[in-house]
Amino acid sequence: MIKLAQVSVRRGSLAVLHDISTDIPQGKITAVVGPSGVGKSTLLATLNGLLRPYAGQISINGVGSLEKPASLQAFRRRTATVFQEHALIDRLTAMDNVLLGLADLRHPLSLLPWPPAMRYRAAKALEDVGLLHRCDVRAANLSGGERQRVGVARALIRKPRLLLGDEPFAAVDPALVQQMGDIIRQMVVRDGVTVILVMHQIDTALLLADKVIALAAGRIAFDGPPTGFNQQKQQQIFQSSGLLH
Ligand SMILES: Nc1ncnc2c1ncn2[C@@H]1O[C@H](COP(=O)(O)OP(=O)(O)OP(=O)(O)O)[C@@H](O)[C@H]1O
């Protein structure tokens, strides 16, 4: 379980998240929703240690407080993130981008080809996201949805204990969203992986998640099971931004 206690986070001089307190259950899927610019990506960056809160604390079962460098390092080894902007290297193939998910397992100066066992794992991860047939195509020549799926495969190949996804399904068509959702659910059920997904498709979030955290104006506006996040609550949260879903 990840525990956030009165966490507040700034981006530059802007206070983005205020006084966030919640628990992220282990071995479950938590969806983070809310209007654009509310701080969802900021919350994810705080959870994977890229941003540090200026107030409050994050602690993780078995690892301790993220403020300690050794805890942060141990935590990061078990974590994989699917970034909102995919963060792929354009000149590398889909396969080589996925293999970068394992880069911290190799010597940083290693010039040797990737071992077959790792290439097999990368092929398997690409197959899971329906992209095995595009494995030799450079990232620069992939569509937006394909790039996004390479980003997901690069996270899956790490076999993480904690999977963080920033709108990992945003540009992916519905049949594939279902397939990728099934794969993530399988990791949760089979391996007990903890998953936190920022999602803008509320319907998909409600189907996939065990818990929903909705943010409004940088604060928690809803925290509970998807069944409790009804139309009225959704409207309250999204109406201020003029965006409904
Ligand atoms: N690097 C940065 N420096 C300064 N401010 C930033 C930075 N990144 C984001 N912000 C600001 O922080 C606020 C929250 O941004 P964040 O990216 O967390 O929102 P979001 O909920 O993920 O939005 P979206 O749904 O559009 O992805 C916004 O007002 C944004 O302009």
Ligand SMILES: [Mg+2]
């Ligand atoms: Mg975002």
